[in-house]
Amino acid sequence: MFLRLEILTEDKIGMTYEIVGQFYRLNLNIISLEVFPNRLCVKTEIIEDSMKEKLKENIYDIHGVLSIEEIDLLKHETSEKKLFATIDSMGTGVIAVNKDFNIEIFNFYCEKFFKIKKEEVIGSHVGKLFEENTSIREIILKGEKFDNVKFKIDKGKRANSYIGSLRPIKGEYSKENGFVISIKDFHNAIKMANVVLNSNEGAFKDIIGTSDLIKSTKEIVCEVAKSDSTVLLRGESGTGKEIFAKAIYNLSKRKDKGFLAINCAALPDNLIESELFGYEKGSFTGALSGKNGLLKEANGGTVFLDEIGELPLSIQAKLLRVLQEGCIRRIGSSKEEKIDVRIIAATNRNLEEMIWNNKFRKDLYYRLNVMPIYIPPLRERKEDIISLVEYFIEKLNAKLNKNISETHEEFLQELGAYDWPGNVRELKNVIERAMILSKGNVLKRTNIEIHIPSVKGRAKEFVPQGKNLKEMVETLEKNIIEKELKNNDSIRKIAKRLGVSHTTIINKMKKYNLISNES
């Protein structure tokens, strides 16, 4: 406990000397002294009331002393308290170290991730905190400025990555007086980077990734969105073609008009034409009244034609008329109607090969390919995996009613070692499965359910179950269809891939009691 006095005085030379003298006459130790014009604040040890009265009397006897008041804190103590409260409330770890490398400040954030109380580390050597990580320890002990170095702190259950920076504290004559280390959680830093990168571009808010490849794709998209030209998005399945199509629409001048997404593979062959172009009354049995097609419905807006490579050749010819002349003709009508739609198409098929095999019209290809944009596969931008994982965890926590807050380093390493043939869609599914499987709040390597040949070795040879060849073939057939259905592709697309009809797949699904996402 301390006694703190604030003494107001007249402006007189030697006043401080005289007041301080009264403390020494009573043999009192001055702990702190603040001198201002006409004001003096003194901190001393607590003393008995009689002694305190004596001290005050003696000070009042000095000519020019106006008042003496007991106060709670000296000015520098108030500032120090404010500073510590600020440092403690920061979402960044702060460690201040003196010139002898001893810790002087260790904020609340640091207590949390080092799992040590500040009382245990204040005054001890900073090197002790980074004992398990010799590389960062060496850099820190140089005491020289550095920015954003990634390192790991392994505290048993929690092994996470952080980003550290260091600033030396310079004295008035540039002599070094220690340094301050600031530490951020790596994953939080990435989240923030995403917020900042996406803040101007609301259109990109659902497109996660800060890799150079994604950044340059976003740049191209921004340029392309300004014009009204047809765009062809190319890239493997699950790379995000549809969300890029949405971004183009959101950045375009048609953003206040409609956006209609049509999956060409999901429309059965016999319905595609009527769905897209509409039909006249009586044009076929059952056409009791006429109907507008989807393209007409989308007039003035943007149409996203996903999986354009799946369109039958006859429809390709009609689509070419839309692109060339802006005209559609309903089934059963001899009249063409003008429409104004912007087409964004997408495919994961090799259209050039399809042209070669007479499966895709060359003229339509050239018309679509005015602005091709290639969406890179995830394996070429693995640096985006961490931010995608964070993003999906946050989204899926709400959906699955979970509270996953951490990912083990090994979990991320394993994801990084995989090649992701199903791209971001596959990553999302793997995260969802891992979250369902995880017992606590942490995602661990053991929660990953994918086969990673490079990491876990080759798969065992698969021998289908069954009493005889017929049963074995049926098991195999069931497994193949089941696996295809898991990719969430349309039945039409699966049928194409397996070289059978749409009806065959539906019949087999009934036979084996399988359900698709279309059911």
Ligand SMILES: Nc1ncnc2c1ncn2[C@@H]1O[C@H](COP(=O)(O)OP(=O)(O)OP(=O)(O)O)[C@@H](O)[C@H]1O
């Ligand atoms: N960069 C990304 N950020 C966040 N989510 C993404 C990203 N890329 C893809 N996704 C998600 O992955 C899933 C698949 O994306 P999308 O449907 O756009 O892929 P696609 O390329 O159109 O696939 P397909 O060719 O099979 O139709 C969606 O859930 C989408 O939201």
